[in-house]
Amino acid sequence: MRTNLSPKLIHDINEDTVLLWFEKSNRYVVTSKVNSNLIKLYMNPDESRDSFVDNLSTNFQLNPIQANTLYDDISGFLKDANIEREEDVISNKVSTVPDSYIEHCYKFSDSIVCIRYDSEILKGLVHPQMNHHSIENTSNYDVLFNVFKLNDDLHLLKNGVHIGSYKTDLFHFLQGKFALELTNTIHKKDINNWVATFHASTISNGKESIMIIGDSGNGKSTLSVLLMAHGYDILCDDFTPLYEDNLELYRYPAATSIKKGAFDALKPYLKGIDLLKTHTNGPKKVNIKYVPPVISYESLPASFECHKIVYVKYDASKKDHLSFVSPEKILETLIPDSWISPEESHALKFINWFKNVKCYELNYNNNDFAISKFKDLFEES
């Protein structure tokens, strides 16, 4: 019984921190070495409640009440940690597509992708980010996507095959599914071999990449555009996919979305920002501009290694600083905001990849400070 509840993976992240992974629920737990050892002790099939309590009384100087409470906590936690979660997404399969649609074709190197949207609203969820890849419509495409709404469900089909359905208020899952399918198509990968898609922006210097994470509104995209204006390459905005073969992050070719509040701040660095169309009716409730990459997609590498993650926060009330942070600080933001494949081999690859990542926190309100710190981070490699 106990061994059924055991975490499938237990890995040290550093000397004090351990990451546990539960297969049944695809759930992660970041904990201290001591807690991890207590859980291991509990899992020992030879250990009874009495011997566990004795052991803790002897080795940790805990009284029997405290040791029993700990035993109950571990017991309850292990049961809870294995409870499977309710599905976020729905799967009402459909195979017929609407007769009328708005068609757009997009070119990514040698791949041509056609998308048929059944309304301007659905087009507004995808097209503005891809507009810089638009070409004249052609019947000579490699992949066809249909995106449409039936009743209160949104549906996504690829080459006539249903690949996802979502309630309208969960349309960001449709965007995410489309983003992964598009990434997979243009990089000619196997859809089953993606380890994770992180809610992060990723910047490259042409040799390696640095992932930028942070809560919504922390300024990830604004910082990315600032860095692009200083010669760096935006590998991904908002959606960063990790592939299993080489554990590299792959380019997601969307334009970077910038909220109204950052328009003025970027003006000195990004000539032409005024000329970009302002989108007023998107899901962000604020005006948005989509900033396309400066360099053409065709001339940029498809993927880069990543060994650094920076938690970014734009905060005018605090002093500018860049410092190391604990892995739990990064995981606390990264995991709940990201999809990580539930396959054991992928969970293991994610953990092993993360072990080699250095974790930083950047607080800034001075743009030049942020840019100089990223320059330092790239140079110290």
Add this chain to the structure above:
Amino acid sequence: MKKLESQNQITRKEAITKMSKYAALTAIGTFIILNPKQAQASSPPDPGGNPFD
């Protein structure tokens, strides 16, 4: 769960603090339970930002 959190404006840190169910374990050291998303997603919309409403 996510929906409830955003409706009630509970931040992730507050949510973690509320998970004091395993008080004895959390008293000993770091103890954070993290659930990845169950499907790929882009940025969630701002509250009230559903364009289909």
